[in-house]
Amino acid sequence: MSDTASFGAVHTGGRLGAPRWLRSLAYWAYQYKRTWRGSVTTSFLYPVLYLAALGVGLGSLVDHHAHAVSGVSYLDFLAPGLLASTAMQVGANEAMYPVMDAIKWGRTYFAMLATPLTVKDVVRGHLVWIAFRLLTVCAIYLAIMEAFGTLRSGLAVFAIPAGVLTGLAFVAPLAAFAAAQESDRGFSALYRFGLIPLFLFSGTFFPVSQLPRWLQLVADATPLYHGVALCRGVVLGDLGLAAAAVHTAYLVILAVVGYVLAVRSYRKRLVI
Amino acid sequence: MDPSPAFPAATRAQPRLGEPLVVARGLVKRFGEFVAVDGVDFTIGRGESYGFLGPNGAGKTSTMRMIACMSPVSSGTLRVLDLDPSRHGPEIRGRIGLVPQEDTLDLELTVLDNLLVYGRYFDLPRPIIRERADELLEFVQLNERAHDRVESLSGGMKRRLTIARSLVSDPELLILDEPTTGLDPQARHLLWDRLYRLRRRGVTLVITTHYMDEAEQLCERLAVMDRGRFAAEGAPQELIARYSTREVVELRFGAEPTDVARRLEGLTERREVLPDRILLYSDDGDATLGEVHRRGLAPESTLVRRSSLEDVFLHLTGRTLVD
Numbered sequence: 046m047s048d049t050a051s052f053g054a055v056h057t058g059g060r061l062g063a064p065r066w067l068r069s070l071a072y073w074a075y076q077y078k079r080t081w082r083g084s085v086t087t088s089f090l091y092p093v094l095y096l097a098a099l100g101v102g103l104g105s106l107v108d109h110h111a112h113a114v115s116g117v118s119y120l121d122f123l124a125p126g127l128l129a130s131t132a133m134q135v136g137a138n139e140a141m142y143p144v145m146d147a148i149k150w151g152r153t154y155f156a157m158l159a160t161p162l163t164v165k166d167v168v169r170g171h172l173v174w175i176a177f178r179l180l181t182v183c184a185i186y187l188a189i190m191e192a193f194g195t196l197r198s199g200l201a202v203f204a205i206p207a208g209v210l211t212g213l214a215f216v217a218p219l220a221a222f223a224a225a226q227e228s229d230r231g232f233s234a235l236y237r238f239g240l241i242p243l244f245l246f247s248g249t250f251f252p253v254s255q256l257p258r259w260l261q262l263v264a265d266a267t268p269l270y271h272g273v274a275l276c277r278g279v280v281l282g283d284l285g286l287a288a289a290a291v292h293t294a295y296l297v298i299l300a301v302v303g304y305v306l307a308v309r310s311y312r313k314r315l316v317i
Numbered sequence: 318m319d320p321s322p323a324f325p326a327a328t329r330a331q332p333r334l335g336e337p338l339v340v341a342r343g344l345v346k347r348f349g350e351f352v353a354v355d356g357v358d359f360t361i362g363r364g365e366s367y368g369f370l371g372p373n374g375a376g377k378t379s380t381m382r383m384i385a386c387m388s389p390v391s392s393g394t395l396r397v398l399d400l401d402p403s404r405h406g407p408e409i410r411g412r413i414g415l416v417p418q419e420d421t422l423d424l425e426l427t428v429l430d431n432l433l434v435y436g437r438y439f440d441l442p443r444p445i446i447r448e449r450a451d452e453l454l455e456f457v458q459l460n461e462r463a464h465d466r467v468e469s470l471s472g473g474m475k476r477r478l479t480i481a482r483s484l485v486s487d488p489e490l491l492i493l494d495e496p497t498t499g500l501d502p503q504a505r506h507l508l509w510d511r512l513y514r515l516r517r518r519g520v521t522l523v524i525t526t527h528y529m530d531e532a533e534q535l536c537e538r539l540a541v542m543d544r545g546r547f548a549a550e551g552a553p554q555e556l557i558a559r560y561s562t563r564e565v566v567e568l569r570f571g572a573e574p575t576d577v578a579r580r581l582e583g584l585t586e587r588r589e590v591l592p593d594r595i596l597l598y599s600d601d602g603d604a605t606l607g608e609v610h611r612r613g614l615a616p617e618s619t620l621v622r623r624s625s626l627e628d629v630f631l632h633l634t635g636r637t638l639v640d
Contacts, residue, residue: 076423152419156421157438316387316389
């Protein structure tokens with residue numbers, strides 16, 4: 046429908062020419078005022094528990110018997126991979142239920158669309174909000190890693206943008222998916238058959254090279270593999286520029302394509 | 318009681334009363350094969366209160382959503398505030414207020430925060446939103462609930478809050494989609510009173526409803542919609558004069574009404590036989606009733622009443638239930 050495409054196409058900026066999507070971002074910030082304490086606590090607790098149990102506990106066994114994975118201690122190997130996996134999980138959570146809520150239960154998107162905001166503003170505001178959440182989660186993760194003594198170089202801070210990018214590579218396509226769902230039933234299937242296998246087999250816990258050849262090819266194609274490789278590479282400082290570029294490009298493309306699909310999916314659902 | 322400065326109408330360019338705010342010509346809304354609005358024409362003037370009256374599925378909400386620039390026009394032309402909704406959606410929406418059929422309040426935020434965040438969507442400066450929010454909460458009698466979560470409000474309170482929220486941007490045109498459906502009589506009357514006050518302040522109201530009393534109370538002009546088209550348009554009294562008689566005689570008989578109906582033939586131009594009663598449409602109800610008795614009929618109960626909008630509505634849209 047051609048008139049749908051142009052619907053609300055004129056861009057009237059804010060008072061100071063600020064982009065309009067900042068106003069829908071403001072809504073999510075209001076929402077967060079209520080829940081930020083619990084969410085920040087979780088962001089601290091999760092890495093501490095995982096790194097203590099798997100990195101230090103299980104790691105001491107691994108290091109004792111296998112003599113270090115990829116030439117570093119198991120904790121050093123595991124931590125950046127977990128950072129990427131956490132970004133994926135947090136991103137997926139934020140992109141599925143809240144999106145469905147804003148369409149079906151709370152109908153927040155409809156409230157926004159009755160005002161000067163357009164579908165693009167709604168999508169951008171929400172995605173930028175999730176990016177901000179990812180930023181805080183990754184920054185906290187990195188701080189905990191430092192406390193566990195696994196960081197050696199200042200370049201490790203690049204794990205924060207790398208983690209955010211990993212998260213967004215999931216967030217944008219999943220938001221597009223969520224906006225097309227009639228109910229939340231698809232979400233738990235996606236966790237069981239998508240996110241959990243990715244979490245276990247994308248190189249977070251052991252190098253993908255230990256998988257059978259055909260599974261390696263599958264793993265190589267998944268976004269989490271590239272996210273883990275990128276985060277681990279910048280933390281351990283053993284990533285070549287070419288490899289870094291490939292991982293980054295893969296994730297950026299996924300995020301951008303996901304954004305385009307999300308705008309389309311939202312429009313189909315919200316502008317009827 | 319009334320002089321709230323929440324609506325600084327004077328800050329706008331001098332509006333001319335009666336200038337067309339919404340103009341639709343051959344307006345059509347299609348959903349795939351289904352035609353929800355089937356070519357309607359109407360003009361709503363500034364300061365007017367205009368109602369869309371019709372059974373469920375008549376196309377009222379689709380029409381409203383197009384006027385609110387939330388739903389693209391399938392064909393025909395529509396101009397709102399002298400702008401084209403397909404090109405100036407954000408600008409138009411910035412100048413109108415919408416009270417949707419289903420509340421879209423944030424249940425987890427407080428009453429006040431709902432207004433504050435909504436005002437942000439319109440890019441209003443924070444102090445202005447604050448000031449208006451206080452005044453509006455007083456206007457809809459929710460000022461004591463400002464810091465309560467919306468979750469805890471009753472249905473009527475939520476509706477009032479939705480109306481307050483739609484007024485945060487000081488709109489020139491307020492669109493209300495079934496504003497009082499599901500509310501108890503007290504809540505409805507309070508809402509009607511607030512809408513009446515808005516009308517007096519010069520806010521243009523566009524309302525959909527399937528309640529006759531609401532249409533009669535709130536609307537100066539009405540469109541009766543049925544299956545996507547206008548069955549009639551005009552002021553409530555005009556519609557009654559045009560589509561009904563001055564009075565209606567209602568007769569109830571113990572026996573099957575159809576047997577009696579034959580003996581009432583020729584008495585009035587129009588008559589309606591319902592399962593439980595017979596309606597005679599007459600300009601002089603008492604005279605008609607006298608004639609009924611003269612014909613030797615003894616109804617169990619009789620009622621002579623003025624014609625109402627409901628008679629017009631049922632005459633135009635039929636008595637069969639359309640779901």
